[in-house]
Amino acid sequence: xxxxxxxxxxxxxxxxxxxxxxxxxxxxxxxxxxxxxxxxxxxxxxxxxxxxxxxxxxxxxxxxxxxxxxxxxxxxxxxxxxxxxxxxxxxxxxxxxxxxxxxxxxxxxxxxxxxxxxxxxxxxxxxxxxxxxxxxxxxxxxxxxxxxxxxxxxxxxxxxxxxxxxxxxxxxxxxxxxxxxxxxxxxxxxxxxxxxxxxxxxxxxxxxxxxxxxxxxxxxxxxxxxxxxxxxxxxxxxxxxxxxxxxx
Amino acid sequence: xxxxxxxxxxxxxxxxxxxxxxxxxxxxxxxxxxxxxxxxxxxxxxxxxxxxxxxxxxxxxxxxxxxxxxxxxxxxxxxxxxxxxxxxxxxxxxxxxxxxxxxxxxxxxxxxxxxxxxxxxxxxxxxxxxxxxxxxxxxxxxxxxxxxxxxxxxxxxxxxxxxxxxxxxxxxxxxxxxxxxxxxxxxxxxxxxxxxxxxxxxxxxxxxxxxxxxxxxxxxxxxxxxxxxxxxxxxxxxxxxxxxxxxx
DNA sequence: TTTACTTATTGTATTATATACACTAAGTAG
DNA sequence: CTACTTAGTGTATATAATACAATAAGTAAA
Numbered sequence: 001x002x003x004x005x006x007x008x009x010x011x012x013x014x015x016x017x018x019x020x021x022x023x024x025x026x027x028x029x030x031x032x033x034x035x036x037x038x039x040x041x042x043x044x045x046x047x048x049x050x051x052x053x054x055x056x057x058x059x060x061x062x063x064x065x066x067x068x069x070x071x072x073x074x075x076x077x078x079x080x081x082x083x084x085x086x087x088x089x090x091x092x093x094x095x096x097x098x099x100x101x102x103x104x105x106x107x108x109x110x111x112x113x114x115x116x117x118x119x120x121x122x123x124x125x126x127x128x129x130x131x132x133x134x135x136x137x138x139x140x141x142x143x144x145x146x147x148x149x150x151x152x153x154x155x156x157x158x159x160x161x162x163x164x165x166x167x168x169x170x171x172x173x174x175x176x177x178x179x180x181x182x183x184x185x186x187x188x189x190x191x192x193x194x195x196x197x198x199x200x201x202x203x204x205x206x207x208x209x210x211x212x213x214x215x216x217x218x219x220x221x222x223x224x225x226x227x228x229x230x231x232x233x234x235x236x237x238x239x240x241x242x243x244x245x246x247x248x
Numbered sequence: 249x250x251x252x253x254x255x256x257x258x259x260x261x262x263x264x265x266x267x268x269x270x271x272x273x274x275x276x277x278x279x280x281x282x283x284x285x286x287x288x289x290x291x292x293x294x295x296x297x298x299x300x301x302x303x304x305x306x307x308x309x310x311x312x313x314x315x316x317x318x319x320x321x322x323x324x325x326x327x328x329x330x331x332x333x334x335x336x337x338x339x340x341x342x343x344x345x346x347x348x349x350x351x352x353x354x355x356x357x358x359x360x361x362x363x364x365x366x367x368x369x370x371x372x373x374x375x376x377x378x379x380x381x382x383x384x385x386x387x388x389x390x391x392x393x394x395x396x397x398x399x400x401x402x403x404x405x406x407x408x409x410x411x412x413x414x415x416x417x418x419x420x421x422x423x424x425x426x427x428x429x430x431x432x433x434x435x436x437x438x439x440x441x442x443x444x445x446x447x448x449x450x451x452x453x454x455x456x457x458x459x460x461x462x463x464x465x466x467x468x469x470x471x472x473x474x475x476x477x478x479x480x481x482x483x484x485x486x487x488x489x490x491x492x493x494x495x496x
Numbered sequence: 497t498t499t500a501c502t503t504a505t506t507g508t509a510t511t512a513t514a515t516a517c518a519c520t521a522a523g524t525a526g
Numbered sequence: 527c528t529a530c531t532t533a534g535t536g537t538a539t540a541t542a543a544t545a546c547a548a549t550a551a552g553t554a555a556a
Contacts, residue, residue, distance in 0.1 A: 023480070085309070089306050169495055
């Protein structure tokens with residue numbers, strides 16, 4: 001991955017909401033926010049934030065987001081989408097945020113624009129990289145109070161994810177390359193917090209010619225093994241219908 | 249409208265793609281880019297750009313976008329949506345852009361983040377305000393080369409508009425409050441560059457209980473006057489179906 | 497080997513929506 | 527009253543949505 005030699009821009013950052021699905025639930029990647037060891041600030045309790053960084057001069061914002069995700073996961077080939085930008089005055093004005101900004105030598109008055117990206121992957125494809133700070137998966141439903149305005153950013157990312165998933169075949173980004181139909185159904189049930197009828201769900205998938213059955217079955221399960229499938233974006237692009245599937 | 253006393257931030261701007269529909273075609277609001285009169289730069293030919301401005305310190309980015317649109321149109325109650333942010337290095341590096349930036353005393357090296365909004369309105373509801381620069385409606389299909397990276401921004405706005413219109417009832421934002429079904433159909437035909445069957449289109453609209461017939465007909469037309477309708481967002485919110493109208 | 501257990505897989509009937517297609521109705525203008 | 531223009535409507539067929547329950551294919555334990 002690109003290792004920019006140029007300087008970090010101080011007022012443009014990207015925040016990445018990295019969603020990881022683990023066959024049961026949707027998780028989000030968080031990093032611990034601490035002060036550097038030599039900072040004498042005993043009242044600063046470490047807490048958690050989304051992953052993000054400022055952009056290098058000379059780097060595009062998408063490159064910056066890709067770099068952030070790559071540095072933590074080692075993955076660069078994933079679904080990554082810019083969903084919203086956060087630039088309001090007051091977004092970094094909580095006392096704890098101000099304290100942290102000062103501690104790393106930033107001007108806490110400076111207005112920082114943060115461009116939000118969300119990324120999708122299957123947690124089983126990832127081993128988290130230690131980048132000098134603790135990193136963890138947290139179930140989205142159990143995320144507590146985050147640093148900065150990151151709870152807001154996470155919420156907006158969830159909205160964007162749900163919206164996109166309603167109309168584009170991106171749920172596959174949360175599954176391993178080979179998956180079962182039950183796994184696929186469960187992804188949608190988890191994210192939309194609902195249940196579907198199995199037969200009707202499969203009828204629907206059946207019509208989608210880009211969900212392709214493989215000559216392979218699940219292994220190592222203590223019950224009837226399920227058929228494995230893969231997603232083909234190529235077939236999707238070729239077979240998708242245009243229009244009149246729209247709302248007025 | 250808010251008249252900020254604070255200073256303009258130099259590196260955060262909003263660009264507004266103001267779409268106006270005029271019963272025939274989709275237009276976009278452009279402003280002329282000139283040098284101030286006392287600038288001795290005879291080789292700078294005026295050209296056109298989208299409408300935009302930097303944000304005031306203390307102002308949210310949505311407020312800034314609302315202000316920009318209000319100042320040109322006098323309208324503040326319209327559909328306005330953040331669709332994408334443009335912050336790549338090199339987006340303002342064309343010689344003409346550099347010349348212009350220098351002429352207004354900006355550092356042309358500074359990296360400027362521009363947050364893109366698009367807005368919808370019916371041109372007949374608007375009388376353009378003279379803000380010291382020429383302003384005009386241009387048919388989207390006839391837009392030539394714009395200043396800065398505004399052709400790129402316009403294209404992305406069109407993409408966002410089409411996408412949103414496929415799944416949300418926002419087409420009404422381009423029509424006057426009372427409209428005919430033919431007008432509604434034409435909006436969609438223009439924007440998606442296609443034709444629909446009149447009977448099928450009306451059957452579809454008929455099922456949408458939030459498109460409400462009024463006790464009123466078109467006036468002053470030299471043929472059978474059409475029934476007028478209105479859109480009710482309230483009814484829409486109450487009657488919209490949840491889920492399973494999704495793509496896997 | 498048999499039984500219990502678990503998850504995978506499948507079909508039918510009903511209703512709603514999509515699509516293709518052409519004629520009549522209600523105005524104005526001359 | 528005739529010509530012109532746009533508004534408004536119905537039917538038949540195919541596809542998709544929805545509600546609903548029994549059988550199949552494995553493993554694990556008796």
